Structures are given as structure tokens and as C-alpha cells.
Amino acid sequence: MKISIFGLGYVGAVTAGCLTRQGHAVVGVDVAAQKVEALNQGKPPIIEPGLEDLLQQAKKNNLLKATTNTTQAIAVTDASLVCVGTPSSPAGALDLHFVRQVTDEIAQAVRAKGQNHALIFRSTMLPGSTLRLTTEFCGDLIASGKLQVFYYPEFLREGTAVEDFLQPSLAVVGTRDGQKPSAEFMQLFGETASVVNWNTAEMVKYACNAFHAAKITFANEIGRLGKQLQIDSAAVMALLCQDKKLNLSPYYLRPGNPFGGSCLPKDVRAINHCARQEGITLPMLENLLPSNEQHLRSLLRIIEKSGHEEIVILGLSFKSNTDDLRESPMVEVAQNLLGKGHKVRIYDPQLNLAQLIGSNKRVIDTKMPHLASLLQNDLAAALGQAGLIIAAQRCAAISDLTKSITTRHQVLDINGWPELKQLPCQYEGFCW
Ligand SMILES: NC(=O)c1ccc[n+]([C@@H]2O[C@H](COP(=O)([O-])OP(=O)(O)OC[C@H]3O[C@@H](n4cnc5c(N)ncnc54)[C@H](O)[C@@H]3O)[C@@H](O)[C@H]2O)c1
CATH class of the missing domain: 3.40.50.720 (NAD(P)-binding Rossmann-like Domain)
Structure with a gap:
């Protein structure tokens, strides 16, 4: 040319x-x-x-x-x-x-x-x-x-x-x-x-540069904390990079649920506390929890904007295939919605209240003592006849969802689950 x-x-x-x-x-x-x-x-x-x-x-x-x-x-x-x-x-x-x-x-x-x-x-x-x-x-x-x-x-x-x-x-x-x-x-x-x-191509360039800046800043913050603690941070980061499954991989790199669970919030809190005690300022690490909180607030705004009174939560634990409710964002969502007067129904086949023990049970006892009345073992009963379905996890088969869904339902797709588009109800797209 x-x-x-x-x-x-x-x-x-x-x-x-x-x-x-x-x-x-x-x-x-x-x-x-x-x-x-x-x-x-x-x-x-x-x-x-x-x-x-x-x-x-x-x-x-x-x-x-x-x-x-x-x-x-x-x-x-x-x-x-x-x-x-x-x-x-x-x-x-x-x-x-x-x-x-x-x-x-x-x-x-x-x-x-x-x-x-x-x-x-x-x-x-x-x-x-x-x-x-x-x-x-x-x-x-x-x-x-x-x-x-x-x-x-x-x-x-x-x-x-x-x-x-x-x-x-x-x-x-x-x-x-x-x-x-x-x-x-x-x-x-x-x-x-x-x-x-055009818009996507323009955004990809900014996402790449922001990601590169985030990588450098993250490594430098680990470096500053390591220096203060007299740890060889280069060795730490080299080992971190050896993990190609969770660290240097597409894992955790999809917009979706806020993070939660028994480890990430607790450990981010602890490393920030340690840095503060050492007199080290780590603005990126310090802002991880506030950013996660903002993400949860955005999700709540999207839910409120949908205008539905009845809300169905698919998946209450902090991620699929676990019954761990500690610091689960969906527990926070359910609590917030109940506080605003919504009718909430929850479907999570991994959860068996009778079997919950220890700190996991304490989450329920302190945050949602009435959880048992919201949990439905049967998917059709959980879906009911109408409402906003918050798809936080893939905890139900699309074929089963299809059987019970009505045109008065609307699906909120938090994690980009393409099959949800096939459901015979309103789908307003991936929410991020
Ligand atoms: N530098 C990089 O590594 C890099 C990498 C990827 C993307 N980019 C992006 O590419 C773009 C260019 O970056 P750069 O570093 O090459 O910039 P640069 O400043 O080195 O070069 C820009 C050139 O454009 C010329 N110019 C300005 N007005 C003009 C006009 N009306 N007609 C003709 N020429 C004109 C300037 O005289 C200058 O020579 C920027 O948007 C930058 O963000 C840069």
C-alpha cells in the first residue's frame, strides 16, 4: 500500500x-x-x-x-x-x-x-x-x-x-x-x-497501560515493604511470577463480583496494617479494600436501579463450590437489600445451614440470623414468579433456570455468563 x-x-x-x-x-x-x-x-x-x-x-x-x-x-x-x-x-x-x-x-x-x-x-x-x-x-x-x-x-x-x-x-x-x-x-x-x-479498541489501549502501571506500582510497593522488613523482595517477586496458574494468568482478570472470602480481605488488611506500623506508605495496597467497597456500592446501585421489589440471589457464598460465607459480598448485598425492604430469596445448593460450624456459622448468626427463612432448597421456589435474579455464581444449570423463569424476571449478569442471554426473560447485558 x-x-x-x-x-x-x-x-x-x-x-x-x-x-x-x-x-x-x-x-x-x-x-x-x-x-x-x-x-x-x-x-x-x-x-x-x-x-x-x-x-x-x-x-x-x-x-x-x-x-x-x-x-x-x-x-x-x-x-x-x-x-x-x-x-x-x-x-x-x-x-x-x-x-x-x-x-x-x-x-x-x-x-x-x-x-x-x-x-x-x-x-x-x-x-x-x-x-x-x-x-x-x-x-x-x-x-x-x-x-x-x-x-x-x-x-x-x-x-x-x-x-x-x-x-x-x-x-x-x-x-x-x-x-x-x-x-x-x-x-x-x-x-x-x-x-x-472503535470504543473497545480505544479502551484496550488504556486498560493495557493502566495494567502495566499497576504491575510496576505493585512490585515497587512490595519492594518498599520488603526493604523495611529486610526481605529480598526481588526473590519474593520472582517466586510470585513462578505461579502461572493464579498470578501470571487470566485468572482474576475479569470484571465480576467484588472480592471476598476468608483470605483476601483479611490478608490485605493485615499487610496494610503491617506497613503502617513500619511507617511505610503503600497507596496502591491501601486502596484495594476501598476500591472493592466501591465495586459493591456500584452493584447495589445497579440492583436498585432495576426497580424490582423481589430479588433472587443465585449463590450466597463468596465463590462457587464452597459454603464459606466469611466476608462474602453477597451476604453484604442481601443484608443491604433486606434493610431497604426488598423481598429476598436465596438459592445456593452448596449451603447447608445445619452443617455450618465455627466462624462460618458466626457470619450467619451475627449478620443474617434469619437466613434460613430466605434460603430455598428448590430452584423454582427461589425464582418465584417475578423479580431480579442476581447471578453471582453458576450454581444452577441453564436448563433448570429456563424451566422456571418467567417474562417477569430480569437477569443481572455479574460475571459474564454467556448462556444467561438464552433465558426467556429480560437480560440487560453483562453488568460491568
Ligand atoms: N512513545 C511510545 O512509546 C508510544 C507507544 C504507544 C503509543 N504511543 C502513542 O502514540 C502517539 C504518538 O506518540 P509519540 O511518542 O510518537 O509522540 P511524539 O511527540 O514523539 O511525536 C509526535 C509527532 O507529531 C508531530 N505533529 C504534531 N502535530 C502535527 C501535525 N499537525 N501534522 C503532522 N505532525 C504533527 C510532532 O511534531 C511530533 O513529531 C501518542 O498518542 C502516544 O500516546 C506512544
Whole structure:
């Protein structure tokens, strides 16, 4: 393809070099004449290992040119990649003025060209940005079929950018409706790229960066506490990383129930207490329980908003296949709803009140002494004739649910249980 790249900084310059290596003809565009000049000489405008060789080779093969003129660049290319900066405003907001300017210029140049073109945003932008920019600057071009727009987030890291571009850690492309682009574009994005809608692709980039920041901060907080306690934190983290089942894995990485149970809340409380006693401040660990509490409050708001008087809780213990009620979020939910005057019915086949002993029994005795009257052993009796079904666990088969559900039920899907959509009642989607 013939591709113009807007913004010749860390992302744009590397993209230019790597696309020419793949045989594409590239025209780089930047407002900084010095960067344009450098690229025209096959020199990298930034320091990045391996980039100079790529640019020199591109120059030799006559695959790379650069200009400050948008109209000229659009006239000779089929697609444009937008790689301009998206800095923070002084207040911390995302400053899109470079992207806005470039989008406006590209839209005008495409109108002047009169031929089909593709606009591919790579700059990191908050969800909704692609939709707003296209609506403002190129709605007419999209409506007439002259312009296709993609959001294609970049995941490269400075210092290993060339290698990351050629072997990306993740490839995601956003289209307006989430439909797969044509083969020609899939070749450009990578055959295995996941195709989602614009907003999702935009959000994935922020989720990845927030996750990376959270990982670093977590390791650093363990490091600070370890140093104070004279423990080798590097060894601790290396061992933590050996667990590929629960630690470095998709486990625990799905939005769903607030966490609970006999260990996580207790142990997070204890490590924070220990840090405070040692005079160490660990803001990330300190905010785990408050964040979990916020999640529970959000869930309660969603339940209240549904407007149902009758509530059915599927699964009361803190997770599936256990009768452990200690610090179970659903006990909190049930208590709260009862306090607000809702009629609550609970179905949890793992719970046998007669067999509960010790601290588990104390939860019931202190928090919900009347639990026995809310617990239903029979699923049909638990569901009743109407109400909001809070699916906190997969503790009933879909076929059994289907038999007893009515059109006056509504399902609240907390954990993303796809089969719930088949139920013959209202389903308002995964609640997070
Ligand atoms: N740097 C990274 O490692 C990295 C990785 C992934 C994603 N990103 C995202 O990619 C985007 C670009 O980042 P960067 O680090 O390459 O930025 P950068 O600041 O290094 O480069 C941006 C370039 O855009 C140019 N520019 C500004 N206005 C322009 C215009 N109207 N026309 C043409 N060029 C214009 C600037 O002169 C500059 O050369 C950002 O949204 C960033 O968040 C960066």
C-alpha cells in the first residue's frame, strides 16, 4: 500500500521504517521541518535501536519520502496513519488538539483528492474520541463511502520499538461497527489482529497501560515493604511470577463480583496494617479494600436501579463450590437489600445451614440470623414468579433456570455468563 504517516516522533518514525521493510511505500508528514529533513536523508529523527538501518534501506529502495505538506501526502497515498502526540493538559485531561488538527487537514485533502482513502488512528485516545473526531471532521466522507476509519492502537515500547512493531505483544483493530475489515487491511493490521469496535479498541489501549502501571506500582510497593522488613523482595517477586496458574494468568482478570472470602480481605488488611506500623506508605495496597467497597456500592446501585421489589440471589457464598460465607459480598448485598425492604430469596445448593460450624456459622448468626427463612432448597421456589435474579455464581444449570423463569424476571449478569442471554426473560447485558 501507499501510506502516509502523520507525526514522525517515536511511533511515527518507527512505523515508517517498519512499514517500508514490509514493502509499503511511505510518505512521512510532520510540522517539524527538521524531522522531515532527517527522514528524507534516511536518518532517524529519534534514537531507537535498529531504526537507522531500516530508514537507510528504505531510502535506497526509494520507499520513503517525507514532507510538511498534507495535501501532497494524501494525493499520493491510499491510507494515512495518525501518530501525532496526545499529551496531558495541565489539569490532566487528554489534549487532542494535534489529532484534531491533523484529522481536519486530512479530511480536507481527501475531499480535494476525490478518491477513496483510509484514515487509521494510532495515537492513544480515550474511548469515544474516534467517533467524535469523525463526526466533527469527516461525517460527509464516511457517509459517501469515500473514507474508511480505523482505530489501531500501538503497543510498542521505546528502546525495543522496532522489534515490538514487527512482533507486537497484541494486535487490535477497531472498526465503526466491529466488522472485520477487507483482506487488504487485515494484511496491514496483521491477520491475527482482533477486530472490535472503535470504543473497545480505544479502551484496550488504556486498560493495557493502566495494567502495566499497576504491575510496576505493585512490585515497587512490595519492594518498599520488603526493604523495611529486610526481605529480598526481588526473590519474593520472582517466586510470585513462578505461579502461572493464579498470578501470571487470566485468572482474576475479569470484571465480576467484588472480592471476598476468608483470605483476601483479611490478608490485605493485615499487610496494610503491617506497613503502617513500619511507617511505610503503600497507596496502591491501601486502596484495594476501598476500591472493592466501591465495586459493591456500584452493584447495589445497579440492583436498585432495576426497580424490582423481589430479588433472587443465585449463590450466597463468596465463590462457587464452597459454603464459606466469611466476608462474602453477597451476604453484604442481601443484608443491604433486606434493610431497604426488598423481598429476598436465596438459592445456593452448596449451603447447608445445619452443617455450618465455627466462624462460618458466626457470619450467619451475627449478620443474617434469619437466613434460613430466605434460603430455598428448590430452584423454582427461589425464582418465584417475578423479580431480579442476581447471578453471582453458576450454581444452577441453564436448563433448570429456563424451566422456571418467567417474562417477569430480569437477569443481572455479574460475571459474564454467556448462556444467561438464552433465558426467556429480560437480560440487560453483562453488568460491568
Ligand atoms: N512513545 C511510545 O512509546 C508510544 C507507544 C504507544 C503509543 N504511543 C502513542 O502514540 C502517539 C504518538 O506518540 P509519540 O511518542 O510518537 O509522540 P511524539 O511527540 O514523539 O511525536 C509526535 C509527532 O507529531 C508531530 N505533529 C504534531 N502535530 C502535527 C501535525 N499537525 N501534522 C503532522 N505532525 C504533527 C510532532 O511534531 C511530533 O513529531 C501518542 O498518542 C502516544 O500516546 C506512544
